[in-house]
Amino acid sequence: MRCAIQTGVLSLAALSISAPLFAQNDLDQRINREADSLLATYKHLHENPELSAQERETSALLAADLRKSGYEVTDHFGQYAEPDLDAYGVVAVLRNGPGPAVYVRTDMDALPIIENTGLPYASRVKVARAGGDEVGVMHACGHDLHMTVFLGTARLLAQLQDRWSGTVVLIGQPAEETVRGAQAMLRAGLFTKFPRPDYVLALHDTSAVPAGKVSWHAGPLLAGADSVDITVRGYGGHGAAPQAGKDPIVIASEIVVALQTIVSREMDPQLPTVVTVGSFHAGTKHNIIPDEAHLQLTVRTMNPQQREKVLAAISRITNGLAAAAGVPAERAPIVEVAQDHVPATINNPELTRRVAASLERALGKENVLPGEPIMASEDFSLFALEDPRPPTSMFWLGAADPAKLKDAMEKGTRLPGPHSSEFAPLPDPAIRTGVKAMTSAVMDLLKK
Ligand SMILES: [Zn+2]
Ligand SMILES: [Zn+2]
Incomplete structure (x- = not known):
């Protein structure tokens, strides 16, 4: 009895000085409840990768999960320049009162690489190429991690509708690695057939940051x-x-x-x-x-x-x-x-600083690092150039095993990163961190 009274007093005191902390604990609890299911989804996606513009099963999985979470889902969305090519874009909308529309984008495609991680859930998928030779398929860029975080974010945003107001539009983009998928979705009228975007967010995994942390950079991020x-x-x-x-x-x-x-x-x-x-x-x-x-x-x-x-x-x-x-x-x-030019990905400075503040509140300052631009490229850049030219921002999601990263940095050796056959993200805590980070960023932009 005494204990109960003390607990009550403590809770009230904590509430009065630190309400956001309680909100964060609530997020953690909700993420805990989804964690097993998300990890299983991650492993399934990792074992079953599909190449660019062939994301048939992957997009179907995303669409089904988003429908289950209560979103209004359009699939097979997109239009490539080649009329006979199917686009597997997914667009999921959740309308929740007045306010801005926040888009969150994940990519879905894998790379033609034979996986060499030795993980129990490593891909053994092989497909025939045009010339007849076989090639391995691997989620070597971590788009499986992006999709898992995306589905977790979708679930949490649906559960927490009393805490935000506005519209969330979640897009599963095909063919990022061939830089054609964003264009295909925009060509099909992404920003006119669905709510007009006020902000567009994305994340990308990196082996330069330990799992459990994120990093960000305002201005040019990718070449x-x-x-x-x-x-x-x-x-x-x-x-x-x-x-x-x-x-x-x-x-x-x-x-x-x-x-x-x-x-x-x-x-x-x-x-x-x-x-x-x-x-x-x-x-x-x-x-x-x-x-x-x-x-x-x-x-x-x-x-x-x-x-x-x-x-x-x-x-x-x-x-x-x-x-x-x-x-x-x-x-x-x-x-x-060649026609396949992609412009640089420039993080809108104002939006990026707002998102960074959300990340710090959600994850703690010690888990939000200054990020670096790199010379890789992304077709995420195209969303910022399409009318109404919404501010866009992408942050880095740490994916490296912290112990291995520390060891590699101390010894000056190489830690396999994206596009390597040995790239092996540490899914937990990367998934939890990504879901918490993205959910918090979206909810802060849609604050009541
Ligand atoms: Zn890539
Ligand atoms: Zn990528």
Whole structure:
């Protein structure tokens, strides 16, 4: 009896000084109740990955779970440029009174990688590729983790409707890895057929932050990406008679070396830029000078002006070196910039700071770290550029096993990260942390 009275007094005292703490404890309890089911979902998704634009079962799982949570769900949403390709986008809406509309996006696709983690729930999925060869499929970018957090967030937001007012729109986006899925959903009218977005949020896992923590960065977070194809054209002939031809291998080699000066000599050192020649193919035999050499480049930039400057420099250097070698204008190199450009992902500073404050309140300051931009790319950037151009923000979700990360940092060794066949996120506590972080961020934006 005495105990009971004391507990009552303590609770009241705690309530009067720290109501948000109680709200957080309530979140933790709700997450605890969902944790087993979410972990099972994570393992199922991890074992059953699907490649970009093939997310049939994955999207069906998401749609069913969201319907069960009480959302109004539209599936098979999206429209690729190729009319015969099915888009597996999922859009789930929960209307809960007046207020802004907050979008939360997860990606759903996996990568063509043979998993090498040795985990009991490792993927053994293999699929045939166009050429007939088999390739492994693996959630090596952690989109399975993103989806699990997304479903947990959906459940909590549905349970806690008395604590927020507004509209939540949850989107399962296909084909992120091929940077076509966001475009497909926007082309199909995402922002006009569903509530007009006021904010768009996302998270991405990272092996640079321990599971249990998150990190954030306002401003540019991820680079813009371009693929460039260069065909260097010369005149082929006998390898023993170089004077009779124009050797495209030598010209292309000079181009590869000269392209390095774009980053080192032309660009502002304060602004990160990448020009990588990832493929160089030419010739068939020792003693034949080929007619052509082919280069494939990836270019990473942080803003449109920088992008224009780099692309112009690539053309100028390529054409200049071919001309210097005496290649006539009619055999000038062909420089093609592929259509699959994605712009840089820029975190809206004001929204990002608001979200960061929510993260700190939810997780504690010690679990919210300053984040770093990286030169990888994402088509999440496209949501910020579509009318009504909503503010967007993505934060990093720690996924690394804290002990392994500490060990790797102390020894200066490598910890496998996204896109590695050995990337193995620590699902618990990463899932709990992600759900708590995203739920809190959304509820704060939709505060009554
Ligand atoms: Zn990826
Ligand atoms: Zn990813």
